[in-house]
Amino acid sequence: MADVRKYQAKTITEALAMVRADLGRDAVILQTRKVNKKVLGVWGREMVEVWASDNPDLESLRRPQPARTTVSVEPPSREQSSRIEQLENEIQNLKAMIAQLARQGVAVVPSNAPAEPSTPNRWLSLLTQAEVEEAIARELLSSVPEETLSEPALQSLIADRLVTAGPIALEGGQPKVVMLVGPTGVGKTTTIAKLAAQYALLQRKRVGLITIDTYRIAAVEQLRTYSQIIDVPIRVVYSSTELPAAVREFANMDVVFVDTAGRSQRNTMQIGELKACCERLKECEVHLVLSCTTKTRDLYDVVERFSVLPLHRVIWTKLDESTTFGNMLNVAVKHPLPISYVTTGQRVPEDVEVAEANKLASLVVGGAPSLTPVAASAV
Numbered sequence: 001m002a003d004v005r006k007y008q009a010k011t012i013t014e015a016l017a018m019v020r021a022d023l024g025r026d027a028v029i030l031q032t033r034k035v036n037k038k039v040l041g042v043w044g045r046e047m048v049e050v051w052a053s054d055n056p057d058l059e060s061l062r063r064p065q066p067a068r069t070t071v072s073v074e075p076p077s078r079e080q081s082s083r084i085e086q087l088e089n090e091i092q093n094l095k096a097m098i099a100q101l102a103r104q105g106v107a108v109v110p111s112n113a114p115a116e117p118s119t120p121n122r123w124l125s126l127l128t129q130a131e132v133e134e135a136i137a138r139e140l141l142s143s144v145p146e147e148t149l150s151e152p153a154l155q156s157l158i159a160d161r162l163v164t165a166g167p168i169a170l171e172g173g174q175p176k177v178v179m180l181v182g183p184t185g186v187g188k189t190t191t192i193a194k195l196a197a198q199y200a201l202l203q204r205k206r207v208g209l210i211t212i213d214t215y216r217i218a219a220v221e222q223l224r225t226y227s228q229i230i231d232v233p234i235r236v237v238y239s240s241t242e243l244p245a246a247v248r249e250f251a252n253m254d255v256v257f258v259d260t261a262g263r264s265q266r267n268t269m270q271i272g273e274l275k276a277c278c279e280r281l282k283e284c285e286v287h288l289v290l291s292c293t294t295k296t297r298d299l300y301d302v303v304e305r306f307s308v309l310p311l312h313r314v315i316w317t318k319l320d321e322s323t324t325f326g327n328m329l330n331v332a333v334k335h336p337l338p339i340s341y342v343t344t345g346q347r348v349p350e351d352v353e354v355a356e357a358n359k360l361a362s363l364v365v366g367g368a369p370s371l372t373p374v375a376a377s378a379v
């Protein structure tokens with residue numbers, strides 16, 4: 001019959017010495033564990049418990065996991081015993097220290113613990129969700145460490161890139177000629193009507209309108225109707241050669257708005273015609289009208305193709321129809337043209353505002369617009 005015995009001692013060294021003394025040098029250690037020995041029904045000090053047998057074939061009593069450990073129970077030398085005890089004390093001290101640190105709220109992570117999976121940069125995902133191109137977002141964020149960045153700080157980083165131009169500056173003496181160009185249907189004619197109304201009715205400036213969009217009868221009629229409502233004169237021009245004469249007719253005006261036909265950026269001939277118009281005018285401020293609802297790649301294409309013209313400003317339209325505004329930042333970074341106005345709806349003349357970098361940056365960061373109709377003083 002196998003002899004299985006339990007030994008308890010303060011240290012493993014003592015327990016093993018007891019095993020050897022009792023069962024001899026071929027004793028088999030079946031299990032070791034730490035136990036809290038109860039003294040008079042209460043938890044006492046921690047003890048080491050060793051189960052051992054003198055029968056080396058006692059497989060059935062073995063716990064499943066531990067490999068069979070045959071301990072050659074040589075009594076440890078005095079030196080080894082004291083070293084083992086010293087190590088045990090050190091372990092106890094370390095345990096106490098860790099418990100103390102944990103109580104003080106210090107995170108105790110072993111240095112070889114697997115690193116936390118890095119959380120994605122929240123600012124980068126905010127910007128890419130706003131449809132800021134990833135490369136532009138990364139470049140923007142590279143100057144500030146993620147943890148020190150805040151939403152207002154990000155907004156101001158973006159605002160720095162959204163250069164604005166302020167309202168059209170009227171020079172005394174001669175009329176300021178402002179031409180709006182851009183792709184089809186972005187809101188050129190409507191924006192001219194809004195600006196003409198603002199300058200004529202609210203600022204009491206002398207305003208003239210010229211249209212060279214004679215490709216569609218409806219286009220001429222559209223601007224003529226606005227000119228009648230606002231009560232400002234209009235000239236219709238059929239070729240670039242007639243343009244200087246039309247401008248001369250408005251020599252006594254403060255500002256002259258020139259409406260042009262929407263041009264596909266893909267049609268080089270049409271863009272060439274616009275170029276000819278610009279070249280006919282000595283002084284002309286050209287505003288490229290872009291819609292916020294156009295995707296970034298198409299906007300790049302538009303700006304590049306229209307860049308054969310002397311572009312001075314950008315007007316962003318249809319902010320009310322867009323949910324993300326990263327494309328404004330993308331274009332501003334790739335083609336830094338000052339932004340003059342933004343438009344926020346179909347109402348003439350209310351839905352136009354002088355572009356403000358901070359406001360636009362807040363749209364990029366925060367999404368969908370909450371723009372209020374333009375105040376009279378804004379233009």
Ligand SMILES: Nc1nc2c(ncn2[C@@H]2O[C@H](COP(=O)(O)OP(=O)(O)OP(=O)(O)O)[C@@H](O)[C@H]2O)c(=O)[nH]1
Nearest residue numbers: 184185186187188189190262317318343344345346
């Ligand atoms: N929601 C919204 N619609 C706008 C805005 N600006 C213009 N629109 C509308 O967009 C449509 C086209 O506007 P137009 O002013 O005719 O555009 P255009 O650039 O002159 O068009 P083409 O001359 O054909 O190239 C009209 O229905 C306008 O009312 C805006 O800021 N927001």
Ligand SMILES: [Mg+2]
Nearest residue numbers: 188189219262
């Ligand atoms: Mg038009």
